Amino acid sequence: MIPLFHRASRQGGLLIALALFVLFYGLYTFEHPRGGSADLIVQNANETFTLALVAMAQTVPVLLGGLDLSVGPLMTMVNCLASHLLVGDGWDLAFGIVLCLCAGLLAGFVNGALVVYGRIQPIIATLATGAVLIGIALFLRPTPGGAVDSDLSWAATNTLFDVADTYGWWGGDLPGWFRAIQSIPVPVILIVLVVLLVWLPFKNSVTGRGCYAIGSSEQAAFMSGVAIDRSKLAAFTLAGFFAAVAGVYLALQTGSGNADTPMAGAYTLNSIAAVVIGGTSLFGGSGGAVASIVGVMVLRAISFCFRVVPEDSPLGFLANPLLQPLFEGVILLGAVSLGAARVFTVKNRLQLFG
């Protein structure tokens, strides 16, 4: 009984986030004329995937107690890279995707090396590498453009059925088990795969657990013999990987590469907010990528709600598109402020100082 209670309170932040998601998405579905329809869900999933991956990328360095300001730029760079590479036939495409992901791994690794060997603080190191990455993105795509394989693009942004349809699986005669799952949107499948095949194994590895240890107490982790350098390097490299996945997907979604600096910055900021909303502590040691995915879902649900507020209702002013950036900013600020509520519970003020 007691362990259950502790599990629940540990996941308290996550449960609240889930509740918020249900609330807002429910509101949205209720208000939207096509609420609950398959089309709409697919569209919503598409809009959520990229940010979800960027938030997963942000989560890992945050678990260490740091921050990665280059996740948005990294995604943008891979986006532009993908707009060059994702063309051609099957093998070319696969190779292109692998190359993009490797670029992400490399960039992440450089971040980690700067922090571990260069002994530069994560915040400033990633600020600088973010600039370099935007530069590379601009170099790859001075103006928005490029192309991606249209089949892959269609398949990635629709349901499993469309995948089978596009690639002619089973010659159009789909087996029963497949038909049961055919309307699941592909982004949902992708994120489940990423979580199952990449995140959970990492979290359950010694290196992954080391990240939590470092965030919890770097001093005690050191005394306990945790391999600190290795975990830090791995954390930033993994962040690079997730951001790269986001970049590839964005290319598939938009069909082009766009070195949009403000957009990169917005993604970085939103990823931090999502991490906080999902319940991961900014001081490190607790939380996880799945929680951040829920955080993104909440953020997106809120912005969806803005679209469907009826103009004649008392909340009508919310529908004004000019107000949306302001509200999003206020929500972001509120979210990160909540994450720092410990200032009110601390009894020995000396503990407030780093």
Place this chain on the structure above:
Amino acid sequence: MQDFIRSIDRPILVACGFVVLILAAGTAYTAITQGTATFLSPVYLLQQLKVAAFLGVAAAGMMLVILMGHIDLSVPWTIAASAMLATAAGGPEAIPVGLAVGALVGLVNGLGVAVLRIPSMIFTLGVNTVLRGLMVMLTGGFSPTTMATPPMQFLAKTELLGIPMAVFVWALLSLGIVFLLTRTPMGRYIYAIGNREAAAYLSGVNTRLVILGAFTLCGLCSALAGILLAGYSSKAYQAMGDPYLLPAIAAVVIGGTNILGGQGRYAGTVVGTILIVLLQSVLSVMQMPEAGRQIIYGLVIILMLVLYGRGGRPAA
């Protein structure tokens, strides 16, 4: 002479060296391609000084915050908001309104960091977004059409003894900052907080007030930069502050101020500003696209940090 050199921070010397290097590289470039040495002409150098003034004002405020071990990422939209609201207010209230906006933003930042103890990186980033949202709401997404008032234009554009007024403003501000940092208790407290806030707190320093004050001053500096920019261009425009954030941080860090706080001299920030402006200018003469510029910024920051002792604290 030896003592004089030793008394200057090593980073400042390195930065000065780089300034010379950049000028040399640029001169070589123009000598080879055009047969001129434009980079060494007084007209050119004065022009650079004027451009540097805008960045320098922003960097001055940023330095105060970085010295405490914090950072202010709300500079871009504080610049823009102050400029827009100043031009919108018009008349004699323009400049006071702009400055008041900056002070208010700084105060909010200070409250979030000192009282709520939210990491400054995140809080100021949030404030930046809120400011942007506010400005989008007020301006409808377009650049305001109101013109900068004559006093604003005076501050930025008028020349006195052949030197643009903006440079004088920067110089005056610099004197004030140097005075604050070296001759007042608050300046000493800023360094103390950057070194170890717990020890400053236990020494009876009202650390909250100092942090609030420093962030407010930073907001004022950003506002001043915005007012000067608007005066120079005769109007305010969307996202006018965005190009100033990274260079301001870079100028401070390149000038030898430790990103974790507690160490750094203002002269370094001035040299850092000049270095960045010259770098920008040389790159644009070489027709380096924005891509290359961003890459070079990032690399320069990293290089300097590694050279200076890796951005960590010196061993006690």
Place this chain on the structure above:
Amino acid sequence: MIADTPPLVRLTGVSKHYGGVHALREVDFSARAGSIHGVLGENGAGKSTLIKIIAGVVQPSAGELAIDGRPASFASPQAANAAGVVCVFQELSLLPDLSVADNICITRPPRRLGLIDRRAQRRRAEELLARIGCADIDPRLPVKALPLSRRQMVEIAKALGRNPRLLILDEATSALTAADVEKVYALLHQLRREGLGILYISHRMPEIKALCDTCSVFRNGRHIDTFPAGERADDEVVRMLIGREIHSAYPPKPVRTEAPAPVLETRGLRWGQRLADISLTVGRGEIVGLGGLDGQGQRELLLALFGVLRGVEGSVLVDGRPVRIGSPSRAKSAGIRMALIPEDRKTEGLLLPMSVGENITLAALGGMAKAGVIDRKRESDSIARMVEALRIKIGSADAAVGTLSGGNQQKVAIAKWLLTDARIVLLNDPTRGIDVGTKQEIYQLLHDLAAAGTSILFYSTDYDELIGCCDRVLILYGGRVIRTLEGEAITETNIVASALNLETNGQAAEAVPA
């Protein structure tokens, strides 16, 4: 006794010094397998340094270490672990946000397919917890959900999981409930039967008597004696711990005809779990000492008085007026003029990269400024005055404080507050880790301050100091003042006995639950 097998661990001629301070002097020491070997000594006696050397946390400055008769040198705690030497430290090495099982198996967890096998890990944790008699701790709980006493037990289980041949426990029972203490005793007896060697560091005599078969006494960095337990009487052991000679000469204490006017008074001061009910008075020109075992609330009391703690209940009066001190800057203010020389000079008392001058003037800077500008002449005069008065050895006032020796650093920390002309001075273990010469100077300084009317309240872990300096000594236990010693009654025996909560007839009281 199997005399011909080499001892499990042996130190020969081991010394360790930090700058001018000798933590250990030419220590010869050995412990055997299959025994519980107690190490007794006061604070500063060198026990911590001894085990840090054995456990691989620090290297000796001189001398040799041998395990099983073979020379050994441990560069890190992990190296020591590999040789079978495991230490349960005083500062817990647990990760608060991770589960008990994760903590116990933090370095070499059971793996399956390369990933941590959580089920096997939980079983392993359960086994270890059962072995120490704590099967009721659920391994899935996060460590931060456990009270301090249980955390210590988890720390012990973690050490056990590393398969030690020599297990070192450093004040391991200080945070435990009485029930858990019994469990630990049972466990240690069991481990002894299994052939482990156990080093048990403590300064609680009842424990040593109950547990150990051999005892070693340390004092001032030297190994005084080793004897089978029970062979020496209590007061003989106390004498060995304290030593007959008072090593420092203390300035003479003033003779008082009447109680001085109270300057600082507390009534019923309470805070969280650490301060239960403190009522005390410090008079004008009085030096009052706080004694007792570590962690009984002394540090928290000083922090509470200085305004650092939130949620302090009860009342504080200065000159008979009730005051609310909500921050150090309020404590420093003109109406109260309190000063605190904090515990850790490196992280709380000084700004190491800044200059000596900047550190000295930090607290008094406000008073040296006219219209917001620092009066440079007054500043440099004050610095020179302090450097001279306290005889701080520096090349120039511009040198970074971090370059000074420990004693000089502490002098700077004190000078900072002297400049504020404080009336009430609180000191948190001011002479810890400082050479004898500087200690003398500090004692003289305190004496002079008191003679000039300053009220001094200071916590020290050195009983010699309390005896030599204080007019009155308050012994704290469990967040309360359990005994007040005055004048002639301030003796070593009384302090040690009260601190250990021994009744004067030698019976031990119950350990206070954490």
